[in-house]
Amino acid sequence: MPETMRAVVCHGPEDYRLEHVPVPVPGPGEALVRVEAVGICASDLKCYHGASKFWGDDTRPAWAETGVVPGHEFVGEVVALDDAARARWGVEVGDRVVSEQIVPCWECRYCRRGQYWMCGPHDIYGFKRRTPGAMASYMVFPAAALVHRVSRDLPPAHAAFAEPLSCALHAVERGGITFDDVVVVAGCGPIGLGMVAGARAKSPAHVVALDVSDDRLDLAAACGADVTVNISRQDPLEVVRGLTDGYGADVYLEGSGHPAAVGQGLNLLRKLGTYVEYGVFGSDVTVDWSIISDDKELDVRGAHLGPHCWPAAIRMLESGVLPMDRICTHQLPLADFQQGLDLVGDGSRSVKVSLIPG
Structure with missing residues (x-):
């Protein structure tokens, strides 16, 4: 085992550096994992640019700390663990594994009630020094982590997609989709494509995908959308009303993080419809709340x-139902992390960008 490794280290907004750092040493109940792939997502990018919701202001704590290794969507191989970790997670040295992005404290009000994803301390890999992330050759899974095995038949970048896909499926679950529903998904990036696939798995009447890119809309169709709308050329309200006898969509899933998508969703929904927000915004969003209350009595989740x-999510990836070769557009060496961030920021040349530390 080497004593040092390469890692991307955060030193502040727009100041990430590739450095040589010590290989972490697992403690009791922990596992050392060799990172095979780590994805870059929109929240990584917003944090990199120093959005206030990530770097903190007078009302919100900072999400990212200086000195932390970023990266919260990843896959790797177990290289060392003790008997306690082996018994807790059911994994062995050599297994390919993923870990849920949050490491719960298991002691706060939310954890005690089984709502671990809303854990009070909220230690997510790659945002706090207590839980370094995966933009490195090796990382440690803490004893409190949630760990899952993944098939070795999947390419590393595909396996790392378990994180964004699980997020998308949770948003779908929050939508309470039924067989007769018309479901609209806003944004056909990695999260939106996962929402499309998850919504299709619920067998609603229609899954409508919205985007401004024809290429991404083609990809959404491959993931299960039966109606695609390029909102730069078509009026989505007209399309949705045409599918619903003029009433509007039953469920709207927002996965773009674009402020305009919020008002769009409120207008597209029928009365008593359901709005699900997953997108992460870099600034405040203003809407007419009377649409939610007096006009439509919407459920907003x-x-x-x-x-x-x-x-x-892992079963879906292993089934081969998703066009993962088209979704995972770029795999770059760790040294090219800046190119990866720039690709995600550009948005027009990539879908899912991953770093391969090997």
Whole structure:
């Protein structure tokens, strides 16, 4: 085992550096994991640019700390663990594993009630020094982590997609989709594509995908959307009303993180419809709340992380039902992390960008 490794280290907004750091040493009940792939997502990018919701202001704590290794969606191989970790997780040295992005404290009000994904301390890999992330050759899974095995038949970047897919499936669960529903998914990035696939698995009447990119809409169709709308050329309200006798959509899943998608969803929904927000915004969003109350009496639900959805996400990946070669567009060496961040920021040349530390 080497004594040092390469890792991306956060030193502040737009100041990430590739450095040589000590290989972490697992403690009691922990596991040392060799990272095979780590994805870059929109929240990583917003944090990199120093959005206030991530770096803190007078009302919100910072999400990312200086000195932390980023990266919260990953897959790796177990290289060392003790008997306590082996018994808790049911894994062995050599197993390919993923870990849920949050490491719960298991002691706060939420954890005690089984709502671990809303844990009070909220230690997510790659945002706090207590839980370093996966943009490195090796990482440690803490004893409190939630760990799942993944098939070795999957390419590393595909296996690492378990994290965004689990998040998308949780949003779908929050939507309470039924067979007769018309479901609209806003945004066909990695989360939105997962929402499309998850919504299709619920067998509603229609899954409608919205985006401004024809390429991404084609990908959404491959994931299960039976109606695709390029909102730069078509009026989504007209399309949705045409599918619903003028009433509007039953469920709207927001996965773009674009402020305009919020008002769009409120307008597309029928009375008594359900709005699910998963997107992460870099600034405040303003809407007419009377649409939610007096006009339509909507159910508005948030969705955070992917609780209880990881096994389903892994099964979906292993089944081959998703066009993962088209979703995982870029795999870059760790040294090219800046190129990866820039690709995600550009948005027009990639879907899912991953770093391969090997």
